Amino acid sequence: MSISPRVRLADRRDWVFDLDNTLYPAGCNLFAQIDAKMTRFVADHLGLPDTQARALQKQYYFDHGTTLSGMMTHHNVDPAAFLRFVHDIDHSPLPVSPQLRAAIKALPGRKFVLTNGSIGHAEGVTKAMQIDDVFDGMFGIEEMDYQPKPARSAYDKFLSTFGIDPHGAVFFEDLARNLEPAYEMGFATVLVTSEIDWSHEPKGARPAGPDSPPAPYVDHVTGDLTAFLQGALATKT
Numbered sequence: 001m002s003i004s005p006r007v008r009l010a011d012r013r014d015w016v017f018d019l020d021n022t023l024y025p026a027g028c029n030l031f032a033q034i035d036a037k038m039t040r041f042v043a044d045h046l047g048l049p050d051t052q053a054r055a056l057q058k059q060y061y062f063d064h065g066t067t068l069s070g071m072m073t074h075h076n077v078d079p080a081a082f083l084r085f086v087h088d089i090d091h092s093p094l095p096v097s098p099q100l101r102a103a104i105k106a107l108p109g110r111k112f113v114l115t116n117g118s119i120g121h122a123e124g125v126t127k128a129m130q131i132d133d134v135f136d137g138m139f140g141i142e143e144m145d146y147q148p149k150p151a152r153s154a155y156d157k158f159l160s161t162f163g164i165d166p167h168g169a170v171f172f173e174d175l176a177r178n179l180e181p182a183y184e185m186g187f188a189t190v191l192v193t194s195e196i197d198w199s200h201e202p203k204g205a206r207p208a209g210p211d212s213p214p215a216p217y218v219d220h221v222t223g224d225l226t227a228f229l230q231g232a233l234a235t236k237t
């Protein structure tokens with residue numbers, strides 16, 4: 001099979017990783033804690049029963065890219081208070097993987113985290129995974145002016161902040177919809193899948209499962225980020 005120039009990864013010089021359910025495996029259930037805290041925040045803030053709060057949370061996530069963005073648009077929520085609350089979680093489920101650390105370090109060029117979560121969350125997670133020092137920069141929802149991926153402005157701000165040419169960059173994500181703008185901008189795209197049952201998430205905004213249909217804006221699919229990174233350099237794909 002021939003490989004088009006845009007998907008040759010070994011020549012790329014900027015490596016951009018989503019955080020949640022991408023840098024750590026969805027199976028460790030860290031994000032489930034954040035998900036539950038978002039439900040709690042919405043329920044308490046709006047005085048709703050949990051089931052209604054959860055439905056609204058998912059509707060905002062689907063419509064606005066994040067629950068926070070919907071809460072800011074419709075309920076004038078203070079983003080700092082929301083982020084402090086939902087990211088106050090137990091990091092102990094996170095795996096520490098020397099193999100992942102070595103695989104990221106071995107990539108040629110710069111490495112970044114681009115997350116719809118807060119910078120504090122990105123720092124806390126990467127510290128717990130002992131990979132915080134392998135990145136050249138982290139970009140969170142505050143730096144996006146709270147306009148999350150897949151809004152084009154989030155990618156534009158990130159690229160200009162670090163002087164990245166997307167045609168020389170790779171983007172890793174567990175949410176296919178966040179890869180679409182990246183692909184259009186010139187990134188090589190890698191969808192990171194998991195074995196989790198995501199049927200409780202809104203259709204069209206689900207993290208990728210093993211049976212996700214292929215999308216034209218996804219260059220590569222992997223269920224094992226570490227093995228993929230090792231292979232990307234070893235085979236010069």
Ligand SMILES: [Mg+2]
Pocket residue numbers: 018019020021022173174175
């Ligand atoms: Mg994610």
